[in-house]
Amino acid sequence: MPRYALKVEYHGAPFAGWQRQKDLPSVQGAIEDALAKLEPRAHTIAAAGRTDTGVHGLGQVAHCDMVKDWDPFRLSEALNFHLKPAPVAIVDCVQVAEDWHARFSAIERQYLFRILMRRAPATHDAGQVWQINHQLDLDAMQDGANHLLGLHDFTTFRSSICQAQSPVKTLDELRVEAVHGMSGPEVHFHVRARSFLHNQVRSFVGTLERVGAGAWDPVDVRTALEACDRAACGPVCPGHGLYLARVGYPEPVFAQ
Amino acid sequence: MPRYALKVEYHGAPFAGWQRQKDLPSVQGAIEDALAKLEPRAHTIAAAGRTDTGVHGLGQVAHCDMVKDWDPFRLSEALNFHLKPAPVAIVDCVQVAEDWHARFSAIERQYLFRILMRRAPATHDAGQVWQINHQLDLDAMQDGANHLLGLHDFTTFRSSICQAQSPVKTLDELRVEAVHGMSGPEVHFHVRARSFLHNQVRSFVGTLERVGAGAWDPVDVRTALEACDRAACGPVCPGHGLYLARVGYPEPVFAQ
Numbered sequence A, B: 001m002p003r004y005a006l007k008v009e010y011h012g013a014p015f016a017g018w019q020r021q022k023d024l025p026s027v028q029g030a031i032e033d034a035l036a037k038l039e040p041r042a043h044t045i046a047a048a049g050r051t052d053t054g055v056h057g058l059g060q061v062a063h064c065d066m067v068k069d070w071d072p073f074r075l076s077e078a079l080n081f082h083l084k085p086a087p088v089a090i091v092d093c094v095q096v097a098e099d100w101h102a103r104f105s106a107i108e109r110q111y112l113f114r115i116l117m118r119r120a121p122a123t124h125d126a127g128q129v130w131q132i133n134h135q136l137d138l139d140a141m142q143d144g145a146n147h148l149l150g151l152h153d154f155t156t157f158r159s160s161i162c163q164a165q166s167p168v169k170t171l172d173e174l175r176v177e178a179v180h181g182m183s184g185p186e187v188h189f190h191v192r193a194r195s196f197l198h199n200q201v202r203s204f205v206g207t208l209e210r211v212g213a214g215a216w217d218p219v220d221v222r223t224a225l226e227a228c229d230r231a232a233c234g235p236v237c238p239g240h241g242l243y244l245a246r247v248g249y250p251e252p253v254f255a256q
Helices: A027-038 A072-083 A138-146 A200-212 A218-227 B027-038 B072-083 B138-146 B200-212 B218-227
Strands: A003-010 A056-065 A088-096 A108-117 A130-132 A150-153 A168-181 A184-193 A242-248 B003-010 B056-065 B088-096 B108-117 B130-132 B150-153 B168-181 B184-193 B242-248
Touching: A003 A027, A003 A072, A027 A056, A027 A072, A027 A088, A072 A088, A108 A168, A108 A200, A138 A168, A138 A184, A138 A200, A138 A218, A168 A200, A184 A200, A200 A218, A200 A242, B003 B027, B003 B072, B027 B056, B027 B072, B027 B088, B072 B088, B108 B168, B108 B200, B138 B168, B138 B184, B138 B200, B138 B218, B168 B200, B184 B200, B200 B218, B200 B242
Parallel strands: A056 A242, A108 A130, B056 B242, B108 B130
Antiparallel strands: A003 A056, A003 A088, A108 A184, A108 A242, A150 A168, A168 A184, B003 B056, B003 B088, B108 B184, B108 B242, B150 B168, B168 B184
16 A cells, blocks of 8 residues: 655644544544545554644644545545545645554654743634743753753653653754844744653753743753652743754655 | 724634725724723724735734723723634724824835745635745836835725825835745735725736736836826735734834
8 A cells, every 4th residue: 555654734733733533523533534535444554643622733743544546636636625624734745655654664753842931811822832931041941952962861841641661862952042023022942852751841841931931940850860750840831832843764755 | 082003913714804894894893892881882993004805914003092091001901801712803002182083193114025836725825825836927017016106196096986186196116126035935015105095006916917917018008007098007916915014103103
């Protein structure tokens, strides 16, 4: 059966996360239902990252197996037609080898987290940013973030329901960027690793927000990390500021 | 009665425009209803620009008269509380002179229009951009736009229901900018004048899009302008890519 890699963008708000669940809307379910309109049967797709409730996709990658030999562009067009009006879009589609796997072939995940710093409620960006009322010290947050780079036991930043075999991971990038957004000053966190523990990015950002607000010193992040204790983590921030931005493979799959 | 200037941001989608209408949701109506929660009586507010259905506000300015002497920050907080869950936010509030007028004191309006160039349906930016499937030549669009700058009879770019006394206006800026948005390549039009005719920005952008697509030469914009004939205009583009970005006054009203 020909296999297709799908680059998937979605707004997380209406979904109980990526993963198909009984009686709850999911991104996976929306795409599998659209596939069933094209080839009527049960479909099961795999994705690089199983994002939580409310978390957004910008460059999520999934794969599907089809019976018919589809032109990739026509497949993406047909899926987008059937996905309407759900806020899910197939932004690219490429035929891949039948042993290529969206999850197991991936060697890198990149997340974006957006904080909007302003008092008035967000309108255009509602549900797409974590909004806070106070200013943040970005230099202090970057200093705190730097303690997290490299190979560590990230037990402190791992949710209690995490199913990963080991809490030891290598964090390749955690960059704090000031962005002037349409709704006001934003802080963007660019976080990159081969793979992540459950709630790891939200645990990082929630902890670094405490540093930016002056409640924690940057070095307190190292202390929390070295504690290897979930109780040492700062507050986990909400999922609606989080985006799965990009998935990397040994051989680039999509044109961009 | 103390008068307050309100800087207002809103998502245009749920509203039949700014202006209060019987039995239709409007931004003016939402704010007047919130005011009535604070001082129970009929309120009538005035705004710098009466935006159409679906058009967004980023820096709309309105004014209201209150009986009580409100602290401006507390007034904005109270209004934002009562505006929820409507996507309308008072982002700044300043007490002004009792003869200051949001509309008649204004000396400049600035609009933003966003085009998103991509084939897959927008998810995060749905309803906030005009989406087109083809590429645009930005240099050609800027060449076309330059023909519109300065003092002209803009009859060609004026809707038939426009109530302005004269079609003669001075266009101070029409700048075409390439922007890398979260959802893909965007074109932003920055349009600035003392005042605008009804549908003028959407008529400009719809015409310039034809230039960018190669269907019109840049100089055809001058020919259309000089025709002083509504029929010479390109297609009027949809309102949901349009934002009232800023209103200028002789003395700056808000801190930023």
